[in-house]
Amino acid sequence: MFKQLPATDLETVRVIVNGQSISVTKGMTVAATVLSQQQKYTRTTAISGSKRAPFCMMGVCYDCVMVINGKANQRACATYVEEGMQIEIQQGAGSDLVGNEL
Numbered sequence: 001m002f003k004q005l006p007a008t009d010l011e012t013v014r015v016i017v018n019g020q021s022i023s024v025t026k027g028m029t030v031a032a033t034v035l036s037q038q039q040k041y042t043r044t045t046a047i048s049g050s051k052r053a054p055f056c057m058m059g060v061c062y063d064c065v066m067v068i069n070g071k072a073n074q075r076a077c078a079t080y081v082e083e084g085m086q087i088e089i090q091q092g093a094g095s096d097l098v099g100n101e102l
Ligand code: FES
Pocket: 031, 053, 054, 055, 056, 057, 058, 059, 060, 061, 062, 063, 064, 065, 075, 076, 077, 078
């Protein structure tokens, strides 16, 4: 799907994607990072549980929301990787919305 071009002189950071520690180029978005890892989706929907992946890559569609550093509903395409960042697939509405339904 997505593949990062090889570069040897770029600064890297370590992030944890679904429990796996990986090294990525500093300045990448979380969405680009997970797509480059061949991960096929970033979240599941709250009703049917169907899988969703980044679509617009510019912060509009919210299909890319993930749990980042323990906080749900973070747009992966609008968040840059940081050293030690914890990134997880979001299941359903995410813990921030549980219990807050109208
Ligand atoms: S991919 Fe559309 S908001 Fe992130």
